[in-house]
Amino acid sequence: MDTQVLIIGAGPTGLTLALDLHRRGVPFRIVDAAPAPFTGSRGKGLQPRSLEVFHDLGVADSVVEAGTFDMMLRAYKGREVLREWNPHEGRVPTEDRPYAHTLMIPQSSIERILRDALPRGVEYAMPLTSFTQDDSGVTAVVGGQTVRAKYLVGCDGGKSFVRKHLGVSFLGETHDDVQMLVGDVRLSGLDRDHWHMFGRDRQDFVALCPLPGTDLFQFQASGGGEPSPELYQRIIRERTGLDDVVLHEVTWMSLYRLNIRMIDRFRVGGVFLAGDAAHVHSPAGAQGMNTGIQDAYNLGWKLGMETLLDTYETERKPVAEWLLGISTKIMSSSDPFARRDEETMQLLLSYRTTEGEGLQAGDRMPDGRTDAGRIFDLLRGPDFVTLDLPDGPILVRPDGYVAAIGRSAIDAYFGANPVTQLHHRRVAARRAA
Template identity: 45%
Template structure:
């Protein structure tokens, strides 16, 4: 995508990782003009964030890519512990509750990050969007009416900008926003994508090590690759192909020659840190630009995609549906506590203080008590995730929610409803359903109950806060 010397857009998204691409897809389906710029010449090539949690799968369902995700990925294999070249026995890496009527995605789904980004990029193209690769941000300034960004290819003027450019965010540093946090583990780590035909793909292979650090080798579904993660109790990782081969040979029963290809490698030190604020005027921080996690528990990419999902509909309401700009204040108010909670969870899992389980699946997260959560009825309170469920015609509640609109559910009640904008709010009546009980529920575009009541009293006032209604 070529840029003119000056370009105008609704939203400038800096970074074409999972966060930026998910946000761009959400904005595109809302009819919001957005420009994604990426400093690299191509999408990220590695597997780093390989686990998609059930709540993120629901987001991807709504964005129209879950079928591609399911086709390309797979369930995580059972762990196998090795010692002195011998198998010591299998163990589950995390709990697998399985799908339920209210939550159709019952366990994490493995998909290398490069494939997730590829799928989102394809979806963005289908929606008429794209990415300006090889385009670096060199400066950013804002005024009461918009943002002016200096790029390596020209100048862009946007109503808003979103920093989705990772843990070393250029946007965040340019704005002078600090990151506050801690080192989770002083030992550096290596992550690499390799091919090892001599190793079976039936297990997630774990080599505890002898004090030099552990090593894990996980088959990546839909590919011939394994992701290797190694800890270094002493010294620094050598991420060269020869160094990766030597590491595997030193800590496993495999030889260096068994590693036929090293396709990508990187190193990092596990940290838990969060930006001091997620918004600076007309610029928002999302994903790793706002919070960086230990990879333990698979929370980083998932929390990041959900940042985008929270912000996308709000930008859409302001730019396309006349919502007051104050609606955008709720992004930081809602996402900052969630990010802090997930940072703590990742750190506890990394340190062995908590096992991967229901909390890591993120289905229990919500916005109760938040600025956009009003009321309660039946079994739900405003701010709760809206559960899935079957409908008499063979569809599911998630089918009703899918799309950029709000959904008003009258559950087990014939309460009188006010006239509403049919494009903005889709109205459905269903029989009483235990996960909801009875009442009137306004489900936000991101799948959370925004407003709830025994009848529609107060609904119109709530909608005025989030739209032109």
């Protein structure tokens, strides 16, 4: 084998997976067809659950420093401010939920931080052109090189070559009548303390959001057409009604068409699909990039231990179904910014197989303070952790979800999955008063 895992695509999903494999000491290569890193914003909202993932991976502080939690929204009619509000007003960090709400940060900044944390860099200008499988692994041709790997993971976006080559169905629908122009622009005439929105309906809407850590704004406008600086300037002029809002440069631009689709299989032999390669949807609610990050987080430890790999599809497929439903619901709402709650922040996502009150197996393990330290710090690392608490032990998976509660349930879990016990440590702790 040339490597254990070959990752196709170096967006947030692929980079999260690479960083998780790195800390496990799992050999990997990460390749991307693009000649250089993506520099646009695309996604710009990082949800609290993804920040918890990044805390475990050791990059949360850098990510938070590069973004902002404080972004006021402002709606206009010309120069008249119709409304100014904070969609996260009243949300503050708590002991069990240390990240209170969405962090605004351009996708390119997240990717840069994840790349910087990897000792082995991304191999760019390395398109995947073919692959085959046999009983012992995958043979792929990337950038004209033949690479042999035990596993291949397609994190290569909505137009995924991996998905198409596998022949996996991408079920759903395309709405050609729902289009949006997006891009990153430099302009003058607007402050950088607000997300500025003009237009009263979906036909004449334009939004300009300052991107933290840059001198750019993200441009979003309803409607179609061939993206160009001239078109973007005309839309800004016509829809804001402000002559002094002047576009100076467009650094990235794209036309978005609404696709609501997901795959019917997340695994075919030794090949897995994650992120946009597995599910695409409305951008409303800032869910897509976050779901891809958590796809990778779910898959990483299973690839590292080479156990429970079939549960990747079992656990992530229902999440993808939820994702398509919630993002479509938010998009069709009269006020897409009104829906900002624990569900959209992805803190309530669970892998439960049974119902019950209180914390259950499959739930996200909440943070908290103990005499041995902060729970999230005690869990940090690539292992299963048994927290020996005064009211009984809790076994927590490497991705921060509860595996079992109580000694007999923990023994049964390890009995059913003996490999996991080789990656296990125990911590005695008492919750702080």
